[in-house]
Amino acid sequence: xxxxxxxxxxxxxxxxxxxxxxxxxxxxxxxxxxxxxxxxxxxxxxxxxxxxxxxxxxxxxxxxxxxxxxxxxxxxxxxxxxxxxxxxxxxxxxxxxxxxxxxxxxxxxxxxxxxxxxxxxxxxxxxxxxxxxxxxxxxxxxxxxxxxxxxxxxxxxxxxxxxxxxxxxxxxxxxxxxxxxxxxxxxxxxxxxxxxxxxxxxxxxxxxxxxxxxxxxxxxxxxxxxxxxxxxxxxxxxxxxxxxxxxxxxxxxxxxxxxxxxxxxxxxxxxxxxxxxxxxxxxxxxxxxxxxxxxxxxxxxxxxxxxxxxxxxxxxxxxxxxxxxxxxxxxxxxxxxxxxxxxxxxxxxxxxxxxxxxxxxxxxxxxxxxxxxxxxxxxxxxxxxxxxxxxxxxxxxxxxxxxxx
Ligand code: CTP
Numbered sequence: 405x406x407x408x409x410x411x412x413x414x415x416x417x418x419x420x421x422x423x424x425x426x427x428x429x430x431x432x433x434x435x436x437x438x439x440x441x442x443x444x445x446x447x448x449x450x451x452x453x454x455x456x457x458x459x460x461x462x463x464x465x466x467x468x469x470x471x472x473x474x475x476x477x478x479x480x481x482x483x484x485x486x487x488x489x490x491x492x493x494x495x496x497x498x499x500x501x502x503x504x505x506x507x508x509x510x511x512x513x514x515x516x517x518x519x520x521x522x523x524x525x526x527x528x529x530x531x532x533x534x535x536x537x538x539x540x541x542x543x544x545x546x547x548x549x550x551x552x553x554x555x556x557x558x559x560x561x562x563x564x565x566x567x568x569x570x571x572x573x574x575x576x577x578x579x580x581x582x583x584x585x586x587x588x589x590x591x592x593x594x595x596x597x598x599x600x601x602x603x604x605x606x607x608x609x610x611x612x613x614x615x616x617x618x619x620x621x622x623x624x625x626x627x628x629x630x631x632x633x634x635x636x637x638x639x640x641x642x643x644x645x646x647x648x649x650x651x652x653x654x655x656x657x658x659x660x661x662x663x664x665x666x667x668x669x670x671x672x673x674x675x676x677x678x679x680x681x682x683x684x685x686x687x688x689x690x691x692x693x694x695x696x697x698x699x700x701x702x703x704x705x706x707x708x709x710x711x712x713x714x715x716x717x718x719x720x721x722x723x724x725x726x727x728x729x730x731x732x733x734x735x736x737x738x739x740x741x742x743x744x745x746x747x748x749x750x751x752x753x754x755x756x757x758x759x760x761x762x763x764x765x766x767x768x769x770x771x772x773x774x775x776x777x778x779x780x781x782x783x784x785x786x787x788x789x790x791x792x793x794x795x796x797x798x799x800x801x802x803x804x805x806x807x808x809x
Contacts (some may be wrong), residue, residue, distance in 0.1 A: 416444020528564030592633030
């Protein structure tokens with residue numbers, strides 16, 4: 405978080421005092437904080453206390469001429485790397501959801517082109533009210549992230565969800581945001597199916613056709629999805645990796661077994677096909693070990709094509725809402741991946757160059773180009789674990805934008 409700039413919007417609520425602790429924590433983590441205090445917020449904390457802790461002027465008034473001369477509200481909202489609304493009151497979120505800009509806070513939120521994280525705080529009945537439910541859903545669809553609220557005893561004496569998340573939890577959500585990770589629980593209630601590893605296609609009882617896939621990328625994705633709260637089923641070919649914690653792992657050998665296991669695991673909300681499935685199997689597997697025949701020509705292996713698991717599931721009746729495939733290429737990476745995305749009816753293809761000199765196959769790093777309907781997003785080289793975390797954050801954002809019908 406070193407050097408990051410946070411614009412903190414403090415709404416009105418009994419929990420506003422916790423914003424002061426949050427400022428201290430954010431600055432302690434190396435980021436700077438500039439604060440906007442709403443008129444209601446001023447009833448709970450003073451501009452002076454916020455200014456002392458941020459070490460900066462506190463912005464309160466939309467129409468202050470000096471503020472506009474120093475920094476307009478548009479600039480104020482775009483100068484930050486992240487906007488954090490804490491506490492986000494029911495009223496503030498309702499205005500955000502409706503696109504109302506009637507004070508400095510809501511104007512900055514409407515004018516910004518930066519990500520926004522909301523930490524709601526309100527009475528439990530207000531949190532559960534259908535209007536607030538609707539507003540939260542709208543904001544999630546707009547790509548706004550949430551942390552909390554927590555459940556517990558409230559200042560008003562009632563009990564339930566509505567308490568502002570603890571400042572340390574808000575700081576953790578900010579850190580997760582900058583690390584490109586999905587917020588904790590972002591995939592709770594979501595069923596994710598992952599295929600990983602190679603498949604082994606037997607030639608005879610002792611020999612098989614295989615490939616160099618280690619399974620590391622698929623396993624990292626399964627683990628990252630589980631860490632984000634998803635219910636994860638991993639269908640894995642033969643690899644030397646332990647079952648990821650908190651994941652249901654089904655081990656298979658061949659492509660046909662993998663397809664059967666995947667079909668058995670459906671329905672799922674998200675399908676991620678990271679396995680390096682063998683394209684061919686030996687047409688007739690020998691029941692006995694093939695022996696060398698003195699003087700005879702080596703045996704010819706007749707191959708049959710394996711089912712395409714990704715294409716079968718993407719085109720099937722139980723298609724997950726989000727289907728993600730990989731494209732392992734050694735040349736024309738994006739061109740081939742774009743064609744593969746259409747041919748296999750995937751929503752996204754994560755393309756990577758697996759030429760031997762890249763060290764991707766079996767290695768710990770990966771360079772990904774995410775090919776979607778809207779174009780290509782090229783990620784810098786990162787570890788397979790970071791790729792997994794970034795993918796899971798993308799999935800959480802995509803699901804939030806198109807919630808279940
Ligand atoms: N895939 C699959 N079943 C197969 C082959 C591939 O599910 N029988 C999936 C992989 O898991 C991956 C995607 O399809 O998500 C692309 O795999 P890749 O090996 O790159 O593509 P192929 O279909 O094998 O195409 P080609 O060999 O022509 O590059």
